Amino acid sequence: xxxxxxxxxxxxxxxxxxxxxxxxxxxxxxxxxxxxxxxxxxxxxxxxxxxxxxxxxxxxxxxxxxxxxxxxxxxxxxxxxxxxxxxxxxxxxxxxxxxxxxxxxxxxxxxxxxxxxxxxxxxxxxxxxxxxxxxxxxxxxxxxxxxxxxxxxxxxxxxxxxxxxxxxxxxxxxxxxxxxxxxxxxxxxxxxxxxxxxxxxxxxxxxxxxxxxxxxxxxxxxxxxxxxxxxxxxxxxxxxxxxxxxxxxxxxxxxxxxxxxxxxxxxxxxxxxxxxxxxxxxxxxxxxxxxxxxxxxxxxxxxxxxxxxxxxxxxxxxxxxxxxxxxxxxxxxxxxxxxxxxxxxxxxxxxxxxxxxxxxxxxxxx
Amino acid sequence: xxxxxxxxxxxxxxxxxxxxxxxxxxxxxxxxxxxxxxxxxxxxxxxxxxxxxxxxxxxxxxxxxxxxxxxxxxxxxxxxxxxxxxxxxxxxxxxxxxxxxxxxxxxxxxxxxxxxxxxxxxxxxxxxxxxxxxxxxxxxxxxxxxxxxxxxxxxxxxxxxxxxxxxxxxxxxxxxxxxxxxxxxxxxxxxxxxxxxxxxxxxxxxxxxxxxxxxxxxxxxxxxxxxxxxxxxxxxxxxxxxxxxxxxxxxxxxxxxxxxxxxxxxxxxxxxxxxxxxxxxxxxxxxxxxxxxx
Numbered sequence: 001x002x003x004x005x006x007x008x009x010x011x012x013x014x015x016x017x018x019x020x021x022x023x024x025x026x027x028x029x030x031x032x033x034x035x036x037x038x039x040x041x042x043x044x045x046x047x048x049x050x051x052x053x054x055x056x057x058x059x060x061x062x063x064x065x066x067x068x069x070x071x072x073x074x075x076x077x078x079x080x081x082x083x084x085x086x087x088x089x090x091x092x093x094x095x096x097x098x099x100x101x102x103x104x105x106x107x108x109x110x111x112x113x114x115x116x117x118x119x120x121x122x123x124x125x126x127x128x129x130x131x132x133x134x135x136x137x138x139x140x141x142x143x144x145x146x147x148x149x150x151x152x153x154x155x156x157x158x159x160x161x162x163x164x165x166x167x168x169x170x171x172x173x174x175x176x177x178x179x180x181x182x183x184x185x186x187x188x189x190x191x192x193x194x195x196x197x198x199x200x201x202x203x204x205x206x207x208x209x210x211x212x213x214x215x216x217x218x219x220x221x222x223x224x225x226x227x228x229x230x231x232x233x234x235x236x237x238x239x240x241x242x243x244x245x246x247x248x249x250x251x252x253x254x255x256x257x258x259x260x261x262x263x264x265x266x267x268x269x270x271x272x273x274x275x276x277x278x279x280x281x282x283x284x285x286x287x288x289x290x291x292x293x294x295x296x297x298x299x300x301x302x303x304x305x306x307x308x309x310x311x312x313x314x315x316x317x318x319x320x321x322x323x324x325x326x327x328x329x330x331x332x333x334x335x336x337x338x339x340x341x342x343x344x345x346x347x348x349x350x351x352x353x354x355x356x357x358x359x360x361x362x363x364x365x366x
Numbered sequence: 367x368x369x370x371x372x373x374x375x376x377x378x379x380x381x382x383x384x385x386x387x388x389x390x391x392x393x394x395x396x397x398x399x400x401x402x403x404x405x406x407x408x409x410x411x412x413x414x415x416x417x418x419x420x421x422x423x424x425x426x427x428x429x430x431x432x433x434x435x436x437x438x439x440x441x442x443x444x445x446x447x448x449x450x451x452x453x454x455x456x457x458x459x460x461x462x463x464x465x466x467x468x469x470x471x472x473x474x475x476x477x478x479x480x481x482x483x484x485x486x487x488x489x490x491x492x493x494x495x496x497x498x499x500x501x502x503x504x505x506x507x508x509x510x511x512x513x514x515x516x517x518x519x520x521x522x523x524x525x526x527x528x529x530x531x532x533x534x535x536x537x538x539x540x541x542x543x544x545x546x547x548x549x550x551x552x553x554x555x556x557x558x559x560x561x562x563x564x565x566x567x568x569x570x571x572x573x574x575x576x577x578x579x580x581x582x583x584x585x586x587x588x589x590x591x592x593x594x595x596x597x598x599x600x601x602x603x604x605x606x607x608x609x610x611x612x613x614x615x616x617x618x619x620x621x622x623x624x625x626x627x628x629x630x631x632x633x634x635x636x637x638x639x640x641x642x643x644x645x646x647x648x649x650x651x652x653x654x655x656x657x658x659x660x
Contacts, residue, residue, distance in 0.1 A: 025468070029472040029473075030472065093450075093452050093453075095400075095452070095456065144634075144637070144638050148637070148638050148640075150634075150637045150638055151647065153398070153400065153452050154579075154583055154633075154637065155634055155637065155638075157400070157576055157579060157580070157630075158580060158630040158631070158633050158634040159630070159634070160576075161573065161576060161577075161580075161626075161627065161629075161630040162627040162630050162631050162634075165623045165624075165626035165627035165630075166623050166624065166627050167623075168623070169621075169622050169623030169626050170621040170622065170623025170624060171623070173623075174621055174623070289463075292456065292459070292460060293460075295453075295456050295460075296457075296460060299453060299457075329471065329472075329475070330468075330471065330472075331467050331468060331470075331471040331477055333464055333467045333468070334464070334468060336460070336463070336464040336467075337461070337464035337465055337467075337468050339460070339464075340457060340460035340461035340462075340463070340464050340465070341461055343453075343456075343457040343460060343461070344439075344443075344454070344457040344458065344461050346457075347443050347447070347449040347450065347453045347454045347457050348443055348447045348449055349447075349449065351447055
């Protein structure tokens, strides 16, 4: 228990510090503590349910709609976060989740629009295509690392831009652009068939879809794999010390490649959830840097699958609620500032470790 | 046609040249700098915001200082805090992306960009920063290869313990290199908002920082190589833009997206074709300095 607390403390402390700093920033720049308090309350209600309105005689939608939006965002953040976290576990830094997400999203959009199948099969095929696309796109850096010694940080950064340029500046605007009918020129690829859409969980109240279930299942499965299976243990051994792992008979190269494949597949799934759940086509541009958010989720979640899930649920919520801050003159991207600052503080892990050692040191011990 | 092309390269390239040359300094000292994008953003915002209340050249200096300040944070996290250098750099990118947007909204009540400022004056048809971008890589090259400081800088990125044994303070040298790298990135960002455009735009520098990192790797961690690669990338980009207007037929054959992907694909190709053990990244790159190790 003490160990868990010690491991979680830097993340929790960072998130709280970041929230306080950003609260003060709003107070200073937007005139007063009351404004900041109102803005943060609006964000909270927008994130986790508008309880004041609900208890004031509002409908259940006042609570369910914000929660649905939050969970929709959290699903994508969880999957990209897991993608980065799983690579971390073998000691690789997958900065390429964004590129893998783009490839996965495109694969899902193409299969979703180009194939006709019964519902369950169609969704499964789209998810499979996205996972395979993401995994293949991550295989390159893994092979380059294994056989040519190219650092994965550099290769994945390059591949992010290659994917972005090829998909959003060529394929989506060129060969794969939806055929235009009449005056309606649709940006992006053709609309996916209804059979490929992820089922909605709350009907018309919210856009919440089965993506969140997929994300939770992925987090739990990864957690079990890392803690209960030999393969997962080997990954962790490689991440902790590749030389020691090699000496004790672990095939380090294979661990690198298999973890990178899983990492890419998870990022690809994030892309699929985005397309099959909310966008229904590959839009002109994905716009948001979900893959880079994954880095934040992985680190704030301390590389632990359930930590990533918790972190994604929190920040998915804040980001869904962030749109309500616009009423107080704060841009809707403000939660991303909270998230970035929390990540920066988590990076100063050593500092927090010193604090936690002081706090959690057994009384009377050395 | 060719002259117009070269002229547009002279306007577009300096931002990436400054940032790429700066990045080599940090990495040669052994500190990974993937935060160039964030540092450029700080420079671009700082310069444009400052130029609203002071002469633009002074605003550029503010941009340089802003880049250096962000780099100092990176240096503190990596050197004093011994954080993971890639994590710190990416965190800086994410923070600056959101912080820039927040400041735009808070200070100028406009999500799109700052109000227009007076652009830098033009010397011989181009901004002074263009001419500086031509000279600076050579200056940095000489400083890195011919001065005692440069020798120590390179040594500290290869075998810091050996340099420490000579009585050089590793942490101070690295800190200086990272801050200088940020100042260069800030200058590059300032060039975008004061010379290329006349205001800060909410998306600036929209990936040019990563292009600078690519140029640094492509140029094999040398100032002249990085500057050359940055020029080459900028030339390719200028060619693409000019082809789009002059020969749209060609772009049917080779789509724009393919051309946009080319600098990154080329960098990756060069990296993967290179022999193991050939000229590559500094040996101690990414490793926090631990005085206890020998």
